[in-house]
Amino acid sequence: MAAEAKQTCYEGSSVQSFQFYLEQSGEHKAILQCVHSILPGEFKRIGAGKSDLSVLGVGSGGGELDVQMLSLLQSSFPAVPITADIVEGSSQLTANFKALVAKTTNLQKTPFAWHIMNSEDYEEEVKSKGDMKRFDFIHMVQMLYYVDNLGKTIKFYHSLLKNNGRLMIIIEAAGGGWDTLWKTYKKELCVDAITEYRSSAEVVACLKSQGLKYEEHTIHNAFDITECFDPNSATGERLLNFMTAKDHFYQSFTQEIRAGMLDLLRNKCSTEKDGRVFFNSNLSCILVYA
Known part of the structure; x- marks a missing residue:
């Protein structure tokens, strides 16, 4: 990715910040x-009668999922x-x-194709080559925050699905x-x-606006x-650095803004139990049909 392009992936200190967050939040778990509860059934439907299967991970990070x-x-x-094709902009991850x-x-015998670029560059590359490889299962976990055009991105990746394929999107839940x-x-924050x-x-x-069929599942997390x-x-x-996407929370905002954010975190974003404050970090798993 060109140096002047906006950073849409984790490099350098942001990799450590992201990994620290994963340890603290239990998000991957x-x-x-x-x-494990949804995909076995989905996979049986997706793969029924097929002689080979292809998977595309978009924004796959360190690959744990x-x-x-x-x-x-x-x-x-x-x-x-x-x-397996993997699209990930971070060379470190x-x-x-x-x-x-x-x-x-x-997985030793599974062929991997690595595309070290962001999802929009991958889209451009695929379109310019005219080589539309199609996939049975595409997943986009926690990455749609970083694309410029949400509708265009979903439309493109949905177009890469094979017959009976699924696009799985995991993103923070509305109202969380x-x-x-x-x-x-x-x-x-959006700067x-x-x-x-x-x-x-x-x-x-x-x-809904694209008329696509989907089902939604809540992933509970706090x-x-x-x-x-x-x-x-x-x-x-x-944690505050990661949650506000800043290197230094205390230096990045005025005292008034910091106080407002902390008040909001405690009173509108969390619940208290036994004197501890638990942040509502529910996610949504959205399965989109081909």
């Missing part, structure tokens, strides 16, 4: 519970060859993904903590990589942000 989904697909169809594949015994924080403080915050509400509206209210807590500050 929550997503995997959903994946992809490896699980590919293993699940493989266990559903042990005799059917599977190929792609390297992590490759290392993970190297350690995953059952992230949605409340980022829409309330849009002016302060860098994310210029327009989206939740499942915007995705569903987009699918994580402890009590430390965020202690100005001396390094953990609290690191």
